[in-house]
Amino acid sequence: MSEPVVTLLERFVAHPTVSDRPVLALAADLATRATDLGFRVERFVDPDREGKCSVVASIGPRGTDGLAISGHMDVVPVEGQPWTTDPFRATEKDGRLYGRGAADMKGFLAAVMTALARIPASAYRRELVLVWTHDEEIGCLGSAGLARWWGDRPIPTTCWIGEPTRFQVQRMHPGHVAVELTAIGRAAHSSRPEVGIDAIEAGAAIVAAAKELARELREHPVADLAEMERPWVALNVGQIHGGQAVNIVPDHCVVRIGYRPLPGQPPDAVWNELQQRVASLGLKAKVEGRLLRVSPAMLTPLDTPLEAVLLSHASTTAIGAATFATDGGNLTQIGTRPLVFGPGDIAVAHQADEWIDGAELVKAVGVVEAVVRRMCC
Numbered sequence: 001m002s003e004p005v006v007t008l009l010e011r012f013v014a015h016p017t018v019s020d021r022p023v024l025a026l027a028a029d030l031a032t033r034a035t036d037l038g039f040r041v042e043r044f045v046d047p048d049r050e051g052k053c054s055v056v057a058s059i060g061p062r063g064t065d066g067l068a069i070s071g072h073m074d075v076v077p078v079e080g081q082p083w084t085t086d087p088f089r090a091t092e093k094d095g096r097l098y099g100r101g102a103a104d105m106k107g108f109l110a111a112v113m114t115a116l117a118r119i120p121a122s123a124y125r126r127e128l129v130l131v132w133t134h135d136e137e138i139g140c141l142g143s144a145g146l147a148r149w150w151g152d153r154p155i156p157t158t159c160w161i162g163e164p165t166r167f168q169v170q171r172m173h174p175g176h177v178a179v180e181l182t183a184i185g186r187a188a189h190s191s192r193p194e195v196g197i198d199a200i201e202a203g204a205a206i207v208a209a210a211k212e213l214a215r216e217l218r219e220h221p222v223a224d225l226a227e228m229e230r231p232w233v234a235l236n237v238g239q240i241h242g243g244q245a246v247n248i249v250p251d252h253c254v255v256r257i258g259y260r261p262l263p264g265q266p267p268d269a270v271w272n273e274l275q276q277r278v279a280s281l282g283l284k285a286k287v288e289g290r291l292l293r294v295s296p297a298m299l300t301p302l303d304t305p306l307e308a309v310l311l312s313h314a315s316t317t318a319i320g321a322a323t324f325a326t327d328g329g330n331l332t333q334i335g336t337r338p339l340v341f342g343p344g345d346i347a348v349a350h351q352a353d354e355w356i357d358g359a360e361l362v363k364a365v366g367v368v369e370a371v372v373r374r375m376c377c
Helices: 004-013 024-036 102-117 139-151 197-219 269-279 305-311 328-332 358-374
Strands: 038-044 053-059 067-072 092-093 094-097 127-131 156-163 170-173 178-185 232-244 252-260 287-295 337-340 355-357
Touching: 004 024, 004 053, 004 102, 004 328, 004 358, 024 038, 024 053, 024 102, 024 127, 038 139, 053 102, 067 102, 067 252, 067 358, 092 139, 094 358, 102 232, 102 355, 102 358, 127 358, 139 337, 170 287, 178 197, 178 232, 178 269, 197 232, 197 252, 197 269, 269 287, 305 358, 328 337, 355 358
Parallel strands: 067 127, 067 156, 156 337
Antiparallel strands: 038 053, 053 127, 092 094, 094 355, 170 337, 178 252, 178 287, 232 252
């Protein structure tokens, strides 16, 4: 395909913006393109993570309630996956474009920048704000930083997040909370285990308590979230580490757990319940708890102006819910009402041979242009 959006996607995929690497080259590319189109560009550098920044670009009269468009620059790792193409070189085959981030979500970034090149800077009557974030894939860290730094500066309440939804409008999604429980025991020679306090045994009890809580949560779905495929809090015991050697009674065990609070629920409710259950176990080991990170859930009301505009380009009239967290939870905190809508299929994201349909990508360019002209021009 010789479409300009394909050429741009090839360029963006070539930036290996895996979350443990810098995003500065892609951020500079996006910033330069926005500047060339007449946008006012700011970089928000993350003081805690070297090589990380988010880019905010705006055009049109400041403070007018136009449109915010958001996407993330980072991608997930490729190591250990059976790729049949170079993941950082976009490859076209049978109408599909393969590459890491093709669907999630450099295709959307390419579509936006291609569409905006068609709109003259003089056309904007209301403000358009682009919000390109870093480290969404490891906890929405870039948007969380923006939420902390944003203050009371204005931003359009209407916000479009272009995650891959196959052009279905989605107005809600669960959040994601990561927590850590550390059991601290007492080491001893394994020939005299009664002298020590087995931290791994305590860790096993913590895991059992967490799995029981997960079962109870699944058995109590929330009735008023009809759009959600899984209207209950999903909880996963993701990591466990402990001990030094098989002949030492282990004196430490770390259990890391992730769960997904539903829209409208306090994100720390499950964490508080889990801590209470662990405290009631009467373990000999001391247990210390730590909240690692919170990616908030998102819940946007029905019948927003953007919903009607996006529905005119949607693959279905049904309003849905994303099964995954996005930057929308953090962007809600600075005054936006986000909707998730974009080309590509989340089912192929994070996998080997990730791809986006070329026709969908080209369609996305037209959709972006039409929506921006409707909301801002």
